[in-house]
Amino acid sequence: xxxxxxxxxxxxIAGTDADGFALPDDEINWDGLLALLGPQLAEAVxxxxxxxxxxxxxxxDKAALIARAGDEIALLPPVSGG
Amino acid sequence: xxxxxxxxxxxxIAGTDADGFALPDDEINWDGLLALLGPQLAEAVxxxxxxxxxxxxxxxDKAALIARAGDEIALLPPVSGG
Amino acid sequence: xxxxxxxxxxxxxxxxxxxxxxxxxxxxLGGVCTFVGEVRSGEGVExxxxxxxxxxxxxxxxxxxxxxxxxxxxxxxxxVHRVGMMRPGEPIVCVxxxxxxxxxxxxxxDFTMDHLKSAAWFWKREKRADGWHWIEPRPQDHADRExxxx
Amino acid sequence: xxxxxxxxxxxxxxxxxxxxxxxxxxxxLGGVCTFVGEVRSGEGVExxxxxxxxxxxxxxxxxxxxxxxxxxxxxxxxxVHRVGMMRPGEPIVCVxxxxxxxxxxxxxxDFTMDHLKSAAWFWKREKRADGWHWIEPRPQDHADRExxxx
Numbered sequence: 001x002x003x004x005x006x007x008x009x010x011x012x013i014a015g016t017d018a019d020g021f022a023l024p025d026d027e028i029n030w031d032g033l034l035a036l037l038g039p040q041l042a043e044a045v046x047x048x049x050x051x052x053x054x055x056x057x058x059x060x061d062k063a064a065l066i067a068r069a070g071d072e073i074a075l076l077p078p079v080s081g082g
Numbered sequence: 083x084x085x086x087x088x089x090x091x092x093x094x095i096a097g098t099d100a101d102g103f104a105l106p107d108d109e110i111n112w113d114g115l116l117a118l119l120g121p122q123l124a125e126a127v128x129x130x131x132x133x134x135x136x137x138x139x140x141x142x143d144k145a146a147l148i149a150r151a152g153d154e155i156a157l158l159p160p161v162s163g164g
Numbered sequence: 165x166x167x168x169x170x171x172x173x174x175x176x177x178x179x180x181x182x183x184x185x186x187x188x189x190x191x192x193l194g195g196v197c198t199f200v201g202e203v204r205s206g207e208g209v210e211x212x213x214x215x216x217x218x219x220x221x222x223x224x225x226x227x228x229x230x231x232x233x234x235x236x237x238x239x240x241x242x243x244v245h246r247v248g249m250m251r252p253g254e255p256i257v258c259v260x261x262x263x264x265x266x267x268x269x270x271x272x273x274d275f276t277m278d279h280l281k282s283a284a285w286f287w288k289r290e291k292r293a294d295g296w297h298w299i300e301p302r303p304q305d306h307a308d309r310e311x312x313x314x
Numbered sequence: 315x316x317x318x319x320x321x322x323x324x325x326x327x328x329x330x331x332x333x334x335x336x337x338x339x340x341x342x343l344g345g346v347c348t349f350v351g352e353v354r355s356g357e358g359v360e361x362x363x364x365x366x367x368x369x370x371x372x373x374x375x376x377x378x379x380x381x382x383x384x385x386x387x388x389x390x391x392x393x394v395h396r397v398g399m400m401r402p403g404e405p406i407v408c409v410x411x412x413x414x415x416x417x418x419x420x421x422x423x424d425f426t427m428d429h430l431k432s433a434a435w436f437w438k439r440e441k442r443a444d445g446w447h448w449i450e451p452r453p454q455d456h457a458d459r460e461x462x463x464x
Contacts, residue, residue: 007217008287009298017215056219074217079281080288080299089367090437091448099365138369156367161431162438162449180330187350194354199420200337201345266427267458270349274420308417 002028002067004037005074013044023069030065033073051076084110084149086119087156095126105151112147115155133158166233167240167262170225172216174248179258182244186260190239194264197273205252211291214247214256220285221247228276228283236272238263243276245284278308316383317390317412320375322366324398329408332394340389340412347419348410349427355402361441364397364406370435371397378426378433386422388413393426395434428458 002021006014014037021036034042044050052062053074059065067073084103088096096119103118116124126132134144135156141147149155167189169182179200187196203212229241242260250256257280261272288299317339319332329350337346353362379391392410400406407430411422438449 005217007215007285008289011215012298053217053220056223058220072219074220076217076220076285077287078301079285080301087367089365089435090439093365094448135367135370138373140370154369156370158367158370158435159437160451161434161436162451180334184330193352195349195351197347197349197423199345199347199416201416202343204344204414264354266349266351270420270424270427273347274424277416277420 001069003072004033005072006041007074008077008080010041010044010050010075010077013041027066027068030063033065033067045075047077049078083151085154086115087154088123089156090159090162092123092126092132092157092159095123109148109150111149112145115147115149127157129159131160166238168229168233169240169242169244170222170229171244172222172225173244173246176250176254177244177246177258179244179255182242182258183260186240186242186262190262193239193262195266195269196260196262197266197269198258198260199273199277200255201257201277203250203252203254203256208292209252209290210293212250212252212256213289213291213296214245214250215287215289216247217285224284225280228279231279232261232272232276235275236261236263236268237265238268238272241272241276243280245280245286247286275312278305278312281305282309316388318379318383319390319392319394320372320379321394322372322375323394323396326400326404327394327396327408329405332392332408333410336390336392336410337412343389343412344414345416345419346410346412347416347423348408349423350405351407351427353400353402353404353406358442359402359440360443362400362402362406363439363441363446364395364400365437365439366397367435374434375430378429381429382411382422382426385425386411386413386418387415388418388422391422391426393430395430395436397436425462428455428462431455432459 002023003018004021005018011017052059054067055072084105085100086103087100093099134141134147136149137154183198225243229243232241238261240262244258246256259273259276261269263269289296333348375393379393382391388411390412394408396406409423409426411419413419439446
C-alpha cells in the first residue's frame with residue numbers, strides 16, 4: 001500500500017483528502033501512479049503547476065518518482081493567493 | 083513685548099525655553115530680533131538650518147520677519163534623528 | 165541569535181496575547197513591527213478554510229524565518245498562522261519582528277508577509293452563498309515577492 | 315473615509331490598550347500593521363527627553379496623516395507619540411494602519427515612520443553618565459524619506 005494525499009482542489013476531484021492504493025509491483029513510478037489514480041485525477045496532476053512530495057520532501061521532477069510500499073505521496077496544486 | 087520660544091539646543095544657549103522681549107519700536111524685523119537676542123544666540127539662529135515660526139506658522143524666509151507686540155516667535159533648530 | 169516563535173494554530177487566537185509577551189521578552193529593544201491579517205468580511209464570504217500539508221507547511225515557515233533572520237538584524241521573530249475553518253473577522257496570520265532599528269523590524273514583516281503564502285503551502289477555500297470555492301494564486305503575489313530580488 | 319486618531323501623550327502608555335480598540339473598531343478589515351518604538355536601552359542612555367512646539371508638532375502629525383491616508387487605501391490610521399521625559403524600555407511612538415489589503419497597511423506604517431520625525435518637529439536629548447546631549451539629525455533619516463520620492 002501507498003498513501004496518496006490530495007491537497008486543495010485535487011481533494012475535490014479525488015473526493016477525499018487521502019487514499020491508500022495497493023501496489024501492483026514492489027515499486028511504482030510516475031506513470032504507474034497516474035494509472036492508479038485514474039484518468040480524471042491523472043489529467044489534473046499532470047499539470048506543470050502540480051508538485052509532488054514523497055515522504056514530506058518535494059521532488060524536483062515528479063516524473064522521476066519511485067515509490068515503495070509504506071511511502072506517502074502528496075500531490076500539491078499551486079498555493080492560494082489573496 | 084514679544085515672546086520668543088527656543089527649541090532644542092537653542093534653549094541651552096538661551097538658558098531658557100522661552101523669554102519675553104520689550105520691543106524698541108511698533109514692529110521688529112529679523113535684524114532687530116538678532117539685536118535683541120544678543121551675539122551668541124544671534125550667531126546660532128542665523129544658521130540656515132534654523133527655521134522660524136511666527137504665531138505657529140513657519141516663515142519660508144525668516145529674514146522677511148515682521149513681528150509686532152503680542153506675537154510669538156519660535157526658533158527651531160533641525161529636528162533630531164534616530 | 166534572534167528569538168523565534170513559529171506556530172500553526174488550529175483554534176482562534178488573540179494577537180494581543182502573543183504580542184505582549186513577545187515585546188516583554190525584549191525590553192528596550194528599539195522597535196516592534198506587527199502585522200495581523202484577518203479574514204475579510206463584507207464580500208459575501210461566510211467562512212474560510214485553510215488546509216495545509218504538515219510535513220511541508222511548518223518546515224516552510226521555519227525556512228522563511230531563517231531567511232528573514234539572515235536578511236534583517238532582528239532580536240525576535242514571531243510567525244503564527246491559523247489553519248482550519250475560520251469566520252470573517254477572525255485573525256488568520258500574525259507576524260511580529262523586534263529589532264534595535266526600525267527599518268529591520270518593518271522590513272522583516274514586509275518580507276515575511278510577501279513570502280509566507282508561497283513558502284508555507286496553504287490552500288484556501290471560501291464558502292459563499294453558492295458553496296465552496298478554491299482560491300487561486302494571484303499574479304500580485306508573485307510581483308510582491310519579486311520586490312525582494314528572489 | 316479613514317478613521318484617524320492622532321495624539322501627543324505626556325505620560326507613559328501601553329500600545330496594546332490602543333491597538334485593541336483600534337482593531338475592534340474595524341472588524342473584518344483585512345489587515346492591521348503596527349509599529350511600536352521604544353526608548354532603546356543598553357547604550358548608556360539613562361533617560362530621553364522629547365520636546366515639541368505645540369503649534370507645529372500636532373499639526374505636522376495631522377498633515378502627515380493626511381498624506382498617508384491620501385497615498386494608501388486605509389480604513390484607519392493611529393499615530394501616537396510621547397513627549398517629555400522617558401526611560402529606556404518605555405514606548406515612544408505607536409503607528410498603526412488598518413486596511414482591506416495588506417500592502418496598504420504595511421506601506422502606510424513604513425511611510426509614516428520614515429516621515430514622522432521630520433514632519434512632527436521633535437527635539438530629543440539623552441541623559442548619559444556625563445549629562446544631557448542633544449540628538450542631531452542623521453543622514454539615514456533623509457535617505458529613508460527619499461525612498462518615497464518626496
